[in-house]
Amino acid sequence: MDANTPAPAASFEPESVLKSDVFSRVTLGRLGPATVVERDVGPTPVWSRPLAHLLAWHERRALRRLAGLEGVPQLVAADRTHLYRSWLSGVPLHIAQPTGDTAFFREAKRRLHALHRRGVVHNDLAKQQNWLRLADGTPALIDFQLASVFRRRGKLFRVLAYEDLRHLLKHKRRYCPDALTPRERAVLARKSLPTRIWMATGKRVYNTVTRDLFSWSDGEGGHDRLREYGARLEERLEAHPNVARAVVASYPYPRHGAGLYAFVETHGAADPAELQSWCRESLGAPGTPDLVQPVDALPETADGAPRRDLLTLVARNLLDDLDASEADATARDRVRRIAAGRLNLSDRTFSAGDPSRQT
Template sequence: MATSTDTQPESLRDFTPDTVLKRDIFSETVSGHLTSDPSVKVVLRRLDGVPWYARPLSQWLARKEAKALRAVQGIAGTPVLIAADKAGILRVWAEGTPLHLAKPSEALWYEDAYRLLADLRERGVCHNDIAKPQNWLMLPDGRCGVIDFQLTRVHRRRGWWFRTAAREDLRHMLKQKRAFAPDLLTAEEQDILTQKSLPSRIWMATGKRLYNFITRRLMNWSDGEGSEDRVELHGPAIRAAYLEAGAQEVGFATYAQSAGGVGLYAFVEGDVTAETLPQTDPKADLVQVVPALPRDSAGKVRQELLELVATNRMDEVEHLLGDDLGLKQLMQPIIAQRLNLTDRRLR
């Protein structure tokens, strides 16, 4: 995993890895810092470990992403590109919390999202993948950011296709508003949400079904992040077995395994030990018994906090905890005893 070997392209040698954030057959996303300046946190999308059969598509996606990142440089809320070549794409870390975790309810974020989409249109850029809340960020100042430009297209002409794609970007942003701040939706925005474009309707009726069959049935991928959705597939049976053995509650998250693949992480609340819990088949790769699971005011487990702990995204955990001293005290032993040591092995 070291990036200082002679085979590493010069443009990517100034990278010290820290934590594997995500892995699929097209790339591996690793956070770290510049070797020459450890204060600069960066992210590398690595391409050199891609299987041979996925390499052509992986390289094509990487070229699209690099082109898009170059086109959006200088737009507030977009990633700052450092270098890009066949081995990977290196950019500055975007400080912020993914939308499905931040759940913005204030108008500021959505007003800034309008501004960001307008700035993209000015550059002829359509993101094409912002239906996923994971690709939106709430920045520390409450404003908007966007990441993951793999499917982005830079249009040379502002014709019908560009206008249609730009409107779909807007509609997908409004879907986030409907999910997290429905009371802020205007009548005009509600009308936009009901009017899917012709290409979108055709895709949903044809290509989307084939995509879902291949990814979900044949490859066991989730539609959200392109990785095995092991929480949905294996979680219910494991949870039932743990509850029968005396656990009070179980929370699950997935993480990228250092040897490849997606691991299942179980956080178990109750007077049990990892050794006394039953060995299920399939099983959880990591089982951490915790004094108590974090919950919201309605008593629902704070899944977003468990996901961040499982993937070692401690900066984002701190952001979500804010000034809540009680929640910080509850999370302290969970963080201190976390079992995914990928970040420590990389160091």
């Protein structure tokens, strides 16, 4: 199908909702023989519709410029309210956590430079969710709603491209700090002037609008709460006579902050409310899990350790990423049964949408 010709939405067969907010609903499904991702701006509220169309236009324009480039989605088709792009099977960076994988970041830098050579800057690479680790271990970039397309590489292009690179290097510093070159460290130490102005003025307003008015959330703050209470919470749960093992993950609240999600492998019957009270007695309210899901068996690695990466995907309702994760048949079967009874359904609702399209 030609990406420049309209694609009838009626021919799209939805499978699962990946994300929904006041600007679009993003759904995985099939368009003819192809597995694609649909961005639908049709059911958005009237007050957000102009910006929703603008964001979709930005993505469509960028993907057309990037046609044929590896490591980015390919535009399959588009019409006035729908955009269809190819599905990239991968795991978000914050879930994949490529610690020590210098080859990943070397290739990520190469692919980012290739994107810039096409005259495109992403503008949203600070989010780990916009970097994927594909099934073959290579990087990919997604979500081009904020991307800019340039005919010439003028001053503004160079500033924005510099910030794209700086954000990639921040991720490299998190996962491969010893691999940073002196030049890369210099880039990290020097923010561009527009960025310094933005950090001092506009970012606070942006956060207020996106988190409080638009109800966006990227899970910020979840790592700190998990780091502070995760190990102690697992230890407390495993001290309960009905709990054999426990794994705690974080998930984003609808507006801001993050919750703690406990998966507990039980010896027998276990009441989630009673387990929450058990934790509260020792750790107080901040260390009490928001959600407790008893399970028959946790997915494991070959040496018997719990598969925290798979359980984190379930906690954050990123079910589309489970198929891209490496797991043996037993672990995959266990995590699918856990996912079927998951307690966080936050990406399944879209207040402005058509209930008949929800899954």
